[in-house]
Amino acid sequence: MAKYGMVIDVNKCNGCHNCFLSCRDEYAGNDYLPYSAAQPLHGQYWMQIGEKERGSYPKVKVSYIPLPCLHCGDAPCIAASPNGAVQRRSDGIVLIDPEKALGKKEIVNTCPHRVIFWNEEKNIPQKCTFCAHLLDEGYKEPRCAEACPTGALTFGDLDDPESEVVKVLNTNKTEELQQAYGLKPKVVYIGLPKRFIAGEVVFGNHQGECAEGVKVTLIHDSESKTIETDNYGDFEFEGLTANSSYTIRVEHEGYDSKEMTVQTRLDMNLGEIVLQEEA
Ligand code: SF4
Ligand code: SF4
Numbered sequence: 001m002a003k004y005g006m007v008i009d010v011n012k013c014n015g016c017h018n019c020f021l022s023c024r025d026e027y028a029g030n031d032y033l034p035y036s037a038a039q040p041l042h043g044q045y046w047m048q049i050g051e052k053e054r055g056s057y058p059k060v061k062v063s064y065i066p067l068p069c070l071h072c073g074d075a076p077c078i079a080a081s082p083n084g085a086v087q088r089r090s091d092g093i094v095l096i097d098p099e100k101a102l103g104k105k106e107i108v109n110t111c112p113h114r115v116i117f118w119n120e121e122k123n124i125p126q127k128c129t130f131c132a133h134l135l136d137e138g139y140k141e142p143r144c145a146e147a148c149p150t151g152a153l154t155f156g157d158l159d160d161p162e163s164e165v166v167k168v169l170n171t172n173k174t175e176e177l178q179q180a181y182g183l184k185p186k187v188v189y190i191g192l193p194k195r196f197i198a199g200e201v202v203f204g205n206h207q208g209e210c211a212e213g214v215k216v217t218l219i220h221d222s223e224s225k226t227i228e229t230d231n232y233g234d235f236e237f238e239g240l241t242a243n244s245s246y247t248i249r250v251e252h253e254g255y256d257s258k259e260m261t262v263q264t265r266l267d268m269n270l271g272e273i274v275l276q277e278e279a
Contacts, residue, residue, distance in 0.1 A: 002157035003092045004130055007168045008066050011191035012152035015049055015064035019144035019153060023047040026143045032133040037098040037122055044117040046128040047144045052193050059198040059269040069115045069128035073184030080110040092186050093130045101125050112181050197262055198236040199270030201229050201250055205277050219247040240264050254278055
């Protein structure tokens with residue numbers, strides 16, 4: 001018996017919504033009982049695409065974060081449904097039983113990720129099923145993963161060392177969404193947005209010229225990392241820890257170096273850093 005899971009690579013997601021649309025195509029108006037009843041035409045997003053904008057002009061980044069049900073190994077939606085209205089199959093897929101969940105609106109609020117939706121017309125809670133009805137027919141992946149043009153969604157058997165999902169897990173650093181919830185999700189992420197520090201260096205005696213090749217060092221605890229400004233004089237450190245203190249040192253031969261301490265409460269655009277010639 002397979003144990004299904006998915007890896008979502010945020011770095012590869014361009015926000016095209018193909019996954020969302022294929023999910024809607026599969027479920028809107030289509031019954032797959034006993035797996036799921038038809039989605040209404042409006043108001044449900046079994047695959048949501050969150051958009052996170054970071055930084056400030058002109059150093060702005062946008063990340064798209066796809067969010068299906070995470071099919072948690074320790075799922076509060078199951079724990080809060082003692083009559084079996086929400087169940088985990090032996091392959092790990094968490095399903096809401098449309099019959100047993102009839103009238104149980106309270107199930108919607110049991111998911112801290114807010115991926116359960118209320119169907120007013122049918123009087124039932126509903127969510128992503130990992131396309132269990134298709135998997136049981138022999139399909140290898142749900143519609144969303146099949147439709148993704150960038151390979152951002154990798155689905156498969158977590159117990160099969162030859163499966164693509166296991167290879168992706170073994171070769172990348174993955175993390176849980178909202179790890180503090182402690183839900184042991186079967187959907188994990190690569191590249192969830194962290195903090196960044198960016199800036200632009202110019203030489204005081206050549207204003208208007210890009211200061212290319214300037215050494216910029218990031219220091220945090222006892223570790224440091226040095227990069228060089230690009231041909232626009234820009235630099236950037238990505239993947240930093242939130243609410244931490246970092247030191248930035250900017251150095252170039254013939255110029256006075258500059259050092260500053262930065263708190264990553266937010267993503268930081270340090271703006272223009274002017275290096276003056278040594279006296
Ligand atoms: S993401 Fe929410 S609905 Fe899905 S299994 Fe986890 S708690 Fe339940
Ligand atoms: S189809 Fe792929 S690239 Fe497009 S929004 Fe979904 S996950 Fe992102």
